[in-house]
Amino acid sequence: MKIVVTVKQVPDPNATQGLESDNTIARDREVVLDPGDEYGIEEGLVLKEAQGGEVILVSMGPERARDAIRKGLSMGADRGILITDEQLAGADALLTAKALAAAIKAESPDLVICATESYDGSTGMVPPMLAELLDMPQLTTAKQVEVSGSKVTIHRQTEDGYQVVEAETPALVTVTAGIAEPRYASLKGIMAARSKEVKQVGLSDLGIEKGEAAETVLAVNDAEARQAGEVVEDDGSVGVEKIMAVLQTAKVV
Amino acid sequence: MAGIWVYAEIGQEKLAPISLELLAKARELGDAEAVALGPGAGAAAAELGKHGAKTVYVSEDAAFGEFIAEPAADTMEALVKQHSPDLVLFGFTTDSREVAGRLAARLGCGLISNALDVKSQDGGFVARVPYFGGAKIADYKANAKPAIVLLRPKSVEASEVGGEAKVEQVQATIGANSKRARILERKVEAAEAVKLEDATVIVSGGRGMGGPENFPILEDLAGALGAAVGASRAVVDAGWVPYSMQVGQTGKTVRPGVYIAVGISGAMQHTVGMKASKVIIAINKDSEAPIMKMADLGVVGDALKIVPKLTEAVKAKKGK
Numbered sequence: 001m002k003i004v005v006t007v008k009q010v011p012d013p014n015a016t017q018g019l020e021s022d023n024t025i026a027r028d029r030e031v032v033l034d035p036g037d038e039y040g041i042e043e044g045l046v047l048k049e050a051q052g053g054e055v056i057l058v059s060m061g062p063e064r065a066r067d068a069i070r071k072g073l074s075m076g077a078d079r080g081i082l083i084t085d086e087q088l089a090g091a092d093a094l095l096t097a098k099a100l101a102a103a104i105k106a107e108s109p110d111l112v113i114c115a116t117e118s119y120d121g122s123t124g125m126v127p128p129m130l131a132e133l134l135d136m137p138q139l140t141t142a143k144q145v146e147v148s149g150s151k152v153t154i155h156r157q158t159e160d161g162y163q164v165v166e167a168e169t170p171a172l173v174t175v176t177a178g179i180a181e182p183r184y185a186s187l188k189g190i191m192a193a194r195s196k197e198v199k200q201v202g203l204s205d206l207g208i209e210k211g212e213a214a215e216t217v218l219a220v221n222d223a224e225a226r227q228a229g230e231v232v233e234d235d236g237s238v239g240v241e242k243i244m245a246v247l248q249t250a251k252v253v
Numbered sequence: 254m255a256g257i258w259v260y261a262e263i264g265q266e267k268l269a270p271i272s273l274e275l276l277a278k279a280r281e282l283g284d285a286e287a288v289a290l291g292p293g294a295g296a297a298a299a300e301l302g303k304h305g306a307k308t309v310y311v312s313e314d315a316a317f318g319e320f321i322a323e324p325a326a327d328t329m330e331a332l333v334k335q336h337s338p339d340l341v342l343f344g345f346t347t348d349s350r351e352v353a354g355r356l357a358a359r360l361g362c363g364l365i366s367n368a369l370d371v372k373s374q375d376g377g378f379v380a381r382v383p384y385f386g387g388a389k390i391a392d393y394k395a396n397a398k399p400a401i402v403l404l405r406p407k408s409v410e411a412s413e414v415g416g417e418a419k420v421e422q423v424q425a426t427i428g429a430n431s432k433r434a435r436i437l438e439r440k441v442e443a444a445e446a447v448k449l450e451d452a453t454v455i456v457s458g459g460r461g462m463g464g465p466e467n468f469p470i471l472e473d474l475a476g477a478l479g480a481a482v483g484a485s486r487a488v489v490d491a492g493w494v495p496y497s498m499q500v501g502q503t504g505k506t507v508r509p510g511v512y513i514a515v516g517i518s519g520a521m522q523h524t525v526g527m528k529a530s531k532v533i534i535a536i537n538k539d540s541e542a543p544i545m546k547m548a549d550l551g552v553v554g555d556a557l558k559i560v561p562k563l564t565e566a567v568k569a570k571k572g573k
């Protein structure tokens with residue numbers, strides 16, 4: 001089975017956040033493989049181990065996004081494709097999906113795995129767009145994935161439980177956190193990753209033209225922040241007294 | 254006047270509440286119309302009419318409820334091409350965003366997602382979108398026609414205006430190859446006593462609760478208060494509680510009268526889902542936790558000690 005996992009490099013969630021004066025994310029920030037995509041890689045590897053085949057990582061981003069691919073290769077993926085092009089700086093979801101789709105199409109995979117949403121973009125729009133452009137069904141927010149022959153079955157997380165959803169491959173699956181605990185890269189894995197192939201392609205290689213952006217940023221302002229109220233140190237009773245007073249004012253008790 | 258469309262989401266044959274919120278916004282922007290697809294669409298149309306939809310395009314075709322996104326995207330594409338609305342509003346929910354994503358890719362027009370508000374400006378539409386984890390708000394102008402905007406739940410208040418929609422039965426335009434991701438079964442795992450979205454008081458627990466074995470302490474407090482229990486994503490991912498309890502960016506958006514955050518640090522992705530609450534109370538052993546900077550009352554201390562005492566106090570006060 002040929003499996004493509006999309007991986008994105010994002011600002012490190014654990015690093016202190018920084019914004020430049022022009023409201024772009026500070027360039028010198030630490031970047032990491034999106035923690036959400038680690039689940040996708042893990043699921044890809046689990047399926048490969050059960051079924052045989054190949055796991056290919058595809059990322060769109062600046063040159064240094066190669067590190068995100070490397071990390072996935074050291075976990076055990078087989079090879080990577082990095083889509084990088086100056087014209088892609090600040091790409092919106094549709095352009096991102098178009099670039100990813102072109103690179104993925106050339107591989108004719110049986111399964112494409114994405115995370116439900118990225119850490120920084122957080123809109124979850126790339127996967128459905130990608131599914132559309134690849135002409136694949138989408139099986140989304142999976143907390144369990146099973147492949148049997150040409151059938152993919154997932155448990156799709158819902159508000160009050162889950163749905164069992166099924167489709168024929170080729171298909172696109174999005175996975176949620178908790179689907180499988182991502183493995184750590186072993187030393188052997190890290191060594192092996194060095195010699196694995198990471199192909200680099202640009203927009204012209206993919207035959208894509210950058211169209212008009214779907215939106216223009218007019219302004220960026222500070223969000224309205226809530227004012228901090230009173231902070232009290234509990235001494236065994238004052239905490240409960242204060243909370244009761246607030247609940248009483250709010251007419252809850 | 255501009256044609257403003259609402260994609261009325263129908264989940265399990267019932268109109269999703271977000272659809273009525275979207276209509277309130279659509280009415281403000283122009284002539285509101287809605288599209289309702291799937292079993293239950295007919296009944297939904299009456300409700301949509303009461304909330305100001307002038308026309309509702311309806312199809313009761315079973316395929317909309319049975320297959321993920323594709324049949325709806327197909328039919329929306331056909332309807333949009335036929336009627337050329339200026340703006341199509343979707344809810345920022347799992348089901349709706351999948352339809353919106355496919356539709357936008359197909360029309361090649363892109364979209365603006367995760368918006369808090371949208372207004373008309375200079376003959377176009379400008380949406381307000383949280384940016385950088387919610388610390389900033391960006392104003393995005395939509396360049397395409399139709400503009401497609403996904404609004405976060407609870408960004409707008411639904412309101413009834415009375416009225417009756419003209420119901421227009423439409424043909425389900427579903428491609429031969431679009432019945433692919435089939436929903437075979439629906440499993441209900443957690444039916445909450447008080448629904449999180451409707452609760453006037455919410456008690457939410459985070460990693461500071463120490464483990465799933467301590468969540469009953471919160472349930473006791475919630476029971477005494479008549480509150481619903483929520484949670485941070487950290488404890489949902491850890492499997493302590495089901496996803497239905499998650500509040501935040503990727504969970505539910507709530508705006509109760511009182512929100513009590515217990516052992517929750519207050520990460521942006523959590524607070525974006527609860528910061529519109531009227532009163533916020535935080536219990537956290539760390540006085541520097543971000544939640545303390547937005548709470549109306551922050552109590553610094555051990556939740557496992559404070560919460561049981563609070564429950565007793567509430568019970569005593571209520572005379573139970």
Ligand SMILES: Cc1cc2nc3c(=O)[nH]c(=O)nc-3n(C[C@H](O)[C@H](O)[C@H](O)COP(=O)(O)OP(=O)(O)OC[C@H]3O[C@@H](n4cnc5c(N)ncnc54)[C@H](O)[C@@H]3O)c2cc1C
Binds near residue numbers: 459500504523
């Ligand atoms: C794309 C994306 C989407 C996300 N969506 C969501 C979302 O929808 N909802 C969400 O909640 N998160 C979401 N997150 C995760 C979010 O960033 C945080 O990681 C999460 O909210 C942290 O949960 P927490 O506050 O329970 O845990 P922690 O951050 O670990 O905080 C635990 C807190 O408990 C306190 N504590 C410890 N012991 C005690 C004690 N005995 N008594 C009192 N206090 C104690 C600590 O001081 C600390 O402040 C998302 C993240 C990403 C990347």
Ligand SMILES: Nc1ncnc2c1ncn2[C@@H]1O[C@H](COP(=O)(O)O)[C@@H](O)[C@H]1O
Binds near residue numbers: 007008009058093113
């Ligand atoms: N630039 C990118 N490169 C590779 N994968 C991406 C990229 N952007 C988004 N994705 C994939 O799509 C998922 C959802 O992203 P988003 O739509 O931005 O929330 C991510 O978790 C990735 O798996």
